[in-house]
Amino acid sequence: MVPGPLGLDPFVWLFLRLLIAVVLALVLILNGALVLIYLERKIQATMQDRIGPYHVGPFGLLQTFADALKLIAKEDFRAGQTDTAFFIAAPALVFSPMLASFVVIPFAPGIVGADLNIGLLYLATLGSMGVLGIVIAGWASNNKYSLVGGLRSAGQLISYEVPGILSLVTAVLVVGSLSMVRIAESQPGPFTNIFVIPLAFVTYFIAALAETNRTPFDLPEAESELVAGYLTEYSGMRWGTMLALTEYGNVTIVCAIMSTLWFGGWQGPGVDSGPVTGPVLGLLWFTLKTYAFILVFMWIRATLPRLRIDQLMSFCWKLLIPLTLLNLAVTATLLIAFPETKVPVAIANWILLGAFVLGLPLIQQRRLRRIRARLRERTIAAAPAS
């Protein structure tokens, strides 16, 4: 049992510590979501040659705070035929796994909620739990758009979990540990995992975009087809919890995973300079790396159009999963064949990445040619009848 500071009873400290940790995580998520929404709006505005929010506060900084206050103050409104218990439970079911994920993320040397030796498995587990809440939300709304949105989301999340977890496993094989702290510690200096397994990073990045429902994979909430997907019937703070807090929280988590696994997490110049400056600098590097990925996510949202559901599924099952499986097999074989050096793994990974990037246009060309041939056959077959 850990004795508390200032002569506190260890039993009291146990609960007090829990309380402090939960409050800190909540504050982090709430403020993080506000900052991220502001950034999203500003960045999209800049890319689309607009100004974005600028009325409330300096540079419009307080706009999202005002929006959040409005959401909290809104009337608790529900459509008549919703499934009350499930409707209320769904936002909590989506939010709580996301909140619990922050436990294992190493923010700086020594600053981590719990150094679980199965940290990455724990994150994958919680990531898969959110699907349940989304399906329940779609079901409980008693609305066909919500239902279709929830089902699409479940299909998409379950499909893209496979390449996501396979890419994570590849990184775990290279590092040799599932603990997030050990993974961050194993990449000192400039030679981080991104140079060793770039293909796993690219596949995880794609899977992460899909798992957080970001463009170009934001089909569950495709507003032109499905109103707002599983969020259609939600309003007020329930909508705020589901969309703003959970979506941006999940984006933060996948970006933190990417920066920890492939870019060394808190590693950077000056992290072992002292007991105070080390963690502060580590926190700075970690935040910078994570937010860099978040900015890329926002950039993609402002740039790419949305995929169709069949394109989404066939890309995942026909291309991404075979590729990640091949990558996993090659990495595992090379790691067993050459246990002392990571150079063969790196060479194989870079070659596979090149094949992936250069092969995509070829595959696309072949697909288009096949579709056109089929169309031509159909028109020829239909011609005599008309």
Added chain:
Amino acid sequence: MSLDLIEPILFGLLALAIVGAGLGVVLAGRITTSALLMAFTFLNMAGMFVLLGAETIAAFQILIYVGAITVLILYGVMFTPQGPRAYGLFFQKQTTVGAVIAALAALPVMAVAFAFRDAGNVPPRGGDLVPLASSIFTDFAFPFEAASVLLLAAMIGAIVLVKRE
């Protein structure tokens, strides 16, 4: 008050939740409620594994049962046509037969449970990742492979069943 007391309390709460939610799965009149309660049961089972010091198994329990199987069941439920007929098929009211079968199945389980005295030589932290992985791939390699072949056969069977023509 100390930590020694917390473990039995947690065990009691988890056991109550498992039995209660399990009963709810069987007795609830709606298929979605049953599915959600089943997820709750699996979560509490994972809590039991954590209490036993097997966090890895707990994580896999949630990953597979809550994150995948329950969602697939809900997926299936949502594609089934809703109506009084469907519920009639799902919930058969054969209480007496069910109670007798449940009692017959419970008897050997209870006999084993009450005969249990000591765990014997269980290595500490046996549920950790490394001992778990090495025992799967050395001592239990054959059952593991047999299970994967079974799953493969089931998957191929499912594909053949749903394939048109």
